[in-house]
Amino acid sequence: MRVIVVGAGEVGSSIAESLADEHEVVVVDVDGDRVEALTYELDVLAIEGDGAAIETLEEAGLAAAELLIAVTDDDETNIVSCGTAKTLDDVTTIARVRNTKYLDTWENAEGALGVDVMVGTNLLTARKIASMIGLPAARDVDSFADGTIQMAEFELATGSPVAGQTVAEADRFDDLTFAAILCPDDDGTCDEIVVPRGDTRLSAGDEVIVIGTDEAVTAFSHAVAPDDDYHDVLLVGGSSVGYQTARLLEGRGIRPKLIERDPERAQFLAESLPKTTVLQADATDRDFLESENIDAVDVVVTTLESDEANLLAGLFAKRLGADRAIAVVEEGSYVDLFETVGIDVAVQPREVAAEEITRFTREEHAENVAIIESDRAEVIEVEIDDESVFHDRTIQSAAADLPDGVVVGAIVRDGEFVRPRGDTVVHAGDHVVFFVETTALDETLAKI
Incomplete structure (x- = not known):
């Protein structure tokens, strides 16, 4: 084509x-x-x-x-x-x-x-941010099978209850699969992708990718960081992304605060967001932030119009006591810099858009796609047909015909979650969520 x-x-x-x-x-x-x-x-x-x-x-x-x-x-x-x-x-x-x-x-x-297909970058970015606020410890979140399944990526902090445990010890959730572990090198970038076994040990600094039901992924999030819970959310910047994020959070029962410097824009936001407290102020005003109890904020999200402003506003809020910072960053080369100097999660709208468009271009093979670690791997959702290597076979049997680097993360059958285990038989019509290393992607898509 x-x-x-x-x-x-x-x-x-x-x-x-x-x-x-x-x-x-x-x-x-x-x-x-x-x-x-x-x-x-x-x-x-x-x-x-x-x-x-x-x-x-x-x-x-x-x-x-x-x-x-x-x-x-x-x-x-x-x-x-x-x-x-x-x-x-x-x-x-x-x-x-x-x-x-x-x-x-x-x-x-x-x-x-x-x-024929319009991809709204700002709305997708807001959805990504709102999803991460729903899972406080997560660095990335994507939904599959009409929201039945979630994929989440967690970085294990020093002191996390899960750090130091084996996968078997950490796997206390029936509806959860440990899909991969991304092991960082000295500069913090992904050096190795490990497909975990029961005796694989989790270490502080590892990035763990799990796939499962919403309830199971949420429970694992609390196991990774039991003290993390986002009740007090501060949005800095009333841009389109900031507005859409506030609107999505309102729909989830969260009442965020939003700081916007421009009086006219602040007035518009106050009228449009009934459950958001809109504050017309400068987000770098220390006295103002302290008066608004910045040290009690669970997460600050910076959605200003420049990368530099987002970086500075996020770092400033954290220095004054905000627990966690999520920042929007347009320039892809800045993502690692942001996360190295203190921003907890940098969300890049261009990457979010590329991921969504890639999903559409792969519709022949996949229902949904999430790109992992700058395209080192993908999580894909496939509806099994009678031509698939999985049709009417157990996972263990079918997996023998696939390359290394492929993990069955979840199965949804007639809208219901099916726990994937080696002896689970996969049928035509099942929606299966796979973790696939990029090097194995083409061969895997040709067979599943």
Whole structure:
């Protein structure tokens, strides 16, 4: 299949890399330096030009393409690229947008604006943040099987009750599977992915990935950090992400506080968020923060308009006593820096968008996809059919035909959770959630 990706930034490059092995990928960007760099880095055809222009799309081979993905940093360019493509050919189009007004328009009339699938980056980012607030100790959270199953990633802090135990000792939850352990090296990056056995020992600093029911994952979260519970949430910045996060938290019964410096924006937020206390103030004002009992805040979430402001606001709040900090970071290269200097979790909207779009491009094989540790592994949901290696076989038998680095994390049958064990028989129609190392992904998808 020929796929045209408009935009060679972080999102476009990530998507192109994930598709290049199985598809003919053409990447279009107005930036000649990006195009040249991509030509050397990936096995794709890179073209310099405007993805919203007819002549550029024709040069990219739109007539032979089945899918166009527009993921530049400009909403209007992405929408116009999709609309232009639709006037030329019957191609499936995906557009990434940040402004929720376009998402609202599209959702009210599916297929509007020439877009078949619209991915709202800010809303997805807010959902990611809200999910992590629901699991205080988690660094990452994703849902599968219509919310029946959760995947969560936890970093084991020094002093965690689970640190030092074997997997068998820590596995006190019937509906939970230890899918993988990411072992850090000296600089804190993932050095090794371990598929755990019962006698595998958990150490402080390890990042543990578990898959299971919402109740089991929540229970494990409390076992990892029994004292962590988010009641007092402070949002810094009334941006679109901040607003959407507050709205989602209100829906979960949490009454956050939100600090917004601009008086007009603060007024709008106060009128739009009835269960959120909106404070018009400067989030770097020490006296103000102390007067608002910053030392009692369980988590501060910084959603300002610049990475630097988010970093400083998060670190300042933690220095004054906030227990935990989540920060939005646009620049991918800053993520490790943020988490090294004291931000507990850095959420990158571009990565969230790339993950969502990758899910759509893999619909032939997978119902849902979560990308782990900068694409070192993926958690995927697959509906089993009679062509699958798992059809009417036990997990132990089918797993023998798969490469190393694959773990069955959960099974949902007719909407009900089925505990995956070696002697569990998998049937057609079951939704199975797998952990798969990226090196084993193509072979695994071909068999499951």
